[in-house]
Amino acid sequence: METPVQTNIDYEKEGKQISYLRVPHSRNNSAWGKVLLPIVMIKNGRGPTALLVGGSHGGEYEGPVCLLKLARELEPEQVQGRIIILPALNLPAVTAGQRVSPLDGRDMNRSFPGRPNGTITQIIAHYVNAIILPLCDAVLDLHSGGYSLDLYPYISMHYLDNAEQMAATRAALEAFQAPVGLIMEEFTGEGLLDYAVEQMGKVFLCAEIGGNGRLTPSTLKLAEIGTRNFLKHFNIMQGDIVTCKARNLPPMRLMETPDTENYHYVLADGIYEPFFELGNTVLKDQPLGQVHFAHHPKQEPQIINALTSGILIGTRGPGFVEVGDCVALIAHDLKQASEPS
Template identity: 45%
Template sequence: MKPSPIVPTVDFDAGGVQHGFLRLPWSRDESAWGNLMIPITVVSNGEGPTALLTGASHGDEYEGPVALVDLARSLDPADVSGRVIILPFLNYPAFRAGRRLSPIDAANMNRIFPGQPDGTVSQKIADFVQRQFLPLADVVLDFHSGGKTLDFVPFAAAHALPDQEHEARCHAARDAFGAPYSMTMLEIDAVGMLDTAAEELGKVFVTTELGGAGTATARSIAIAKRGVRNVLIHSGILAGEVVQSPSTRLDMPSADCFVFSETDGLIEPCVDLGDRVAAGDVIARVHSATRTGEAPVDYHARLSGILAARHAPGLIGIGDCLGVVATLV
C-alpha cells in the first residue's frame, strides 16, 4: 500500500493538548504548491482508551462540529485518562462550502471508505482515517444530522451486528450518549461508510442524527455537547457519572421503515416528527407542481411507530426519501 500524502502537525503519542492540522498537499489554480489544512485536536494523558470523535463527514450538518470545537477548546488533559482525537470537520471542503459533498471531487465522505492514498482529495482523507486513526481508536463517535434535505428526531444510534458481544458494547455506548431517542439503525447502503469500517475492526461505534434541515438548534447542540462527554465518561476516558436523561428506544427492523417518493412535486406533511403513526396511515402527500386540478399522491406508513425522519425541503424529487417510520421498543 502506498504511503499517505497527509502530514499531521500533531504528535499522537505526546501528552497534553495539541491543536494542529492534517496537511494534505492540494495543487490547484489558486496555489500550485498549496495544501488543504484540516483542523485537528489531540488531548492525551497517561494510559487509557482512545476515542476518535468526528463531525461534518457531510458538510451541511452542524451539531457535531459545534460540540467538537467546544470540546477541543475546553477539554483539560488533567481530566483525561487516555487519548481523545477530535476531527470536527472531517470533510473540510464540504463543511466550508456548506454542502453535503466535497466541492473538490463531489465525493460523499461517508461512502468512500477505506479510501485510497493516491485517489481524490476525499479518498485520501478517508484512507488516512482508515489506516492511521481507526487502529488507534477503541471507541468512535461520528456525529450526523439530516443536512439540508432531511430532518430527524434527535437520536443516537448503533447497528445490529453479527457479533452479539460487539453489538452489546456499541449499544451500551449509544445508550450512554443519552439522546432523547436511542435507535437501532438500518442503513440503506452500508458499503463505504465509516460506520462499517470501524465495526469491521471491532471498534465501539456510535453515530447520531440530531436534527437537520441544514441548521442546528440550541436544543440539538446541547444534546450533542452532553452526549460526547457522556460517551467519554462511559468509555473510561473522563471521570464522573454519565448524565442520565429519558430516552425512547427505537428500532428500524426492516426496509419497510423507509418511504420513498415515486413522484416529483410539492410535499404536504400529514404528520410531524415524533408523531405516532399506524401502518397504513398517510404520512405525506405529494401535489403536482406543474398543473392544478390533479389529485395528490398519498404515501402511507408500512409500519406502526413514530415518524423518525422526513424530507426537509418543500419540494421533492422522484426517488427521494420522503420519511422514515421507526418502531417503538
Template identity: 40%
Template sequence: MTAPSPITPTIDFDAEGAHYGHLRLPFSRDDSAWGHVMIPVACLKNGDGPTVLLTGGNHGDEYEGPLALAGLSREIDMTAMTGRAIFLPFMNHPAVMAATRTSPIDGGNLNRLFPGRPDGTVTQKIADYVARHLVPLADLVLDIHSGGRTLDFLPFAASHILPDKAQEAACAAARDAFGAPYAMSLLEIDAAGMLDTTVEEMGKVFVTTELGGGGTATARTVAIARTGVRNVMAHAGVLPGPVAPARSVRLDMPSGDCFVFADAAGLVEPCADLGDRVQAGDVIARVHAPERLGAAPVEHRAKLSGLLAGRHFPGKVQMGDCLAVVAVPTD
C-alpha cells in the first residue's frame, strides 16, 4: 500500500471561483525544525467542464513558464471559463528560488524523479504529489520548459511519438494549438522519470515546450508562452476561441542522429546559428582546447540535414555535453 503524501494543499481544488494558496510540504532543517516548503498553487473553477494542469518551474532556471503562468493565474476572466485550470508556476519551488536546474535541498532533478515517492527526498515528494494528486484531475497537462542556463532553442511546442496513435494525435493537436513558431515531434535522450512519461502513461493529453534558454527570458518568449497557454486552454474547452491561431513550422527528430555531443572539452566556436539550415556533414561547431596553442580544434558535424533547433549555450563545454540539436522540417 502506497503511503499518503505528506503534502497538504491549502486550497480546495473542487471549490468554485478563484483560489490562491500553497502546497505545504513539511521540511525540518537547521533554521526551522518544524518548517515547510511552500509551493504556490492556484485553482480557477467555473462550473463543470474539462480540467487543465498548467506547470512551470519544473527546472528552476527556466523562466517563461513561471512568468506566464503566474500572470495568467491573476488575469484570466473567470466568467469566460468553463471547467477548471490548476496553475503550478513554480513546481520545483526550491530550485526556482535558487535559480538552478536542480533543487538546492537534495540535488534532485524533478523532471527525472517522476512518479516520485511520498517517503523520499523533498523533490521526490513533490513529484509524487503532482503525479498522484494533480495529474489525475487533469484532462490535459501543459508543462512549459526552456533551455535553462546551458541550452538555447528555437521556440517550439512539442509532443511525443506514442504507442497509442489516438493519444498521439490528441497530443499533437494540442501542441499545434499552442501556436509556437515551431511544432516539434520530440525525441527524448532519456524519458525515464519525466513528467511527460508519467502523464502519457495515464492516457492524458500532454504538451511541453522549449521556448529559448540561456538562463533568462525575453519579451518575445514570454509572449509566446502567454499566448500559447490561452490557446491550449481554448483548445481544451476551458476558454472560448483561439486567441491567436498560428501555423507553426513543423519539425521532426527522426533518430538519435539529431543530437551532436561534444567529443572534447574546451571553448565552443559556433559555425551555425539557431534556425540556420545545415546539411549532413556540415561543421556546426568547433571545440578549441584552451590549454595550448598549435593543436587543431575538434570539429563537430551534423549527422543529418535540417534546421539547427538547439545548441549549447555557454561558451565552454565538457566532453559529453549536448552541443547541438538538428531537427528536420516536415512541411
C-alpha cells in the first residue's frame, strides 16, 4: 500500500519494539522535516491483535498518559498475541493542547480514511486505516471531553447492523467496566476512526473519561483498569476482569443515546450556568441551565430545557458559550449491565 509514512517497526516480529512513524512535514525552516509519532508494538506468539489509541485530540490527557505507562510496563511474556500502541496519534495537537492539529487545522477523528497525498493529518489517518487496521481484531480509542466538555466517565459503542459484530462489541464494552456503558447513535458525520474500524467488521470501543482539559488520579485509574480489562477480555493479557464491584463502585450502568434530543445546544452567546451535576437525574422540560448576558444586566437569562428525561453524562466545561455549543448530554437507561464472571 503506497504511503509516504516510514517506520522501522516490523509488525510480524516477536518481542517489544519502540519506535516512530515518520510523517513528512516539509516547511520553511525544515525542508526535509518529519513529524515523529511514537508507536509501540508488543508481540508474543499467536493470538488476537489489539490497537490502543490515545491523543486523537489535544487536551485529552487520560489516553496518552495511560498508554505511555502501559507501553513502558508491558513485556512480551505478559502478552499472548499482539498489541499496537499509538499513545499520541495526533501528536501536533497533543503538544499544542488543542483539539485539532495546528499544522493543518484538521480534526484527526474526522479525517478517516485519510489520503496518502493529503495534509499531515490525512496522511496519518491513511496510514492507520490502510496499514494498521487490517492487522487488528479490536480497537480501543481513549478520549476525554477535552477543553470544552466535562463527561461522566463512560465507554461507548455504536448501534451496529451486524448482529454478531454488535454482540462481540457489547461484550467488550461490558468487560471495560466503566461507570457507564453507552450504546449510541452517532450524529457527527463521516471521518471517524470508529466508522473505519466498524466497516472492516472489527470491534471498536471509544472511552470518554473526564474533561475540562485536566487529568485527575481517578480518571487516569479508570482508563488504566479499563484498558487492561479490554486486553484481558480478548485473552491478550491474562488475569481476571477488575469489576466496578471490586473497586467498591456501583455496577456498570448500561445506557443509550439514540437520537438528537439527547444533545442540548445553546442559542445565544453568554455565560452558561448549569443547574445539575454530572450523574444527576433530569426530567423532560426541566430547566438544565441558563445563559447570562454580561453586557445586558436587564436582560433575562435564556433557559435551556431538557428535551428528554435521563441522566446527565455530559456538560459544558468553560463557562462562556457561543451559539451552537453543546452544554448537555442526557442518556437513558437501557438495562442493568451484569458483572463479568
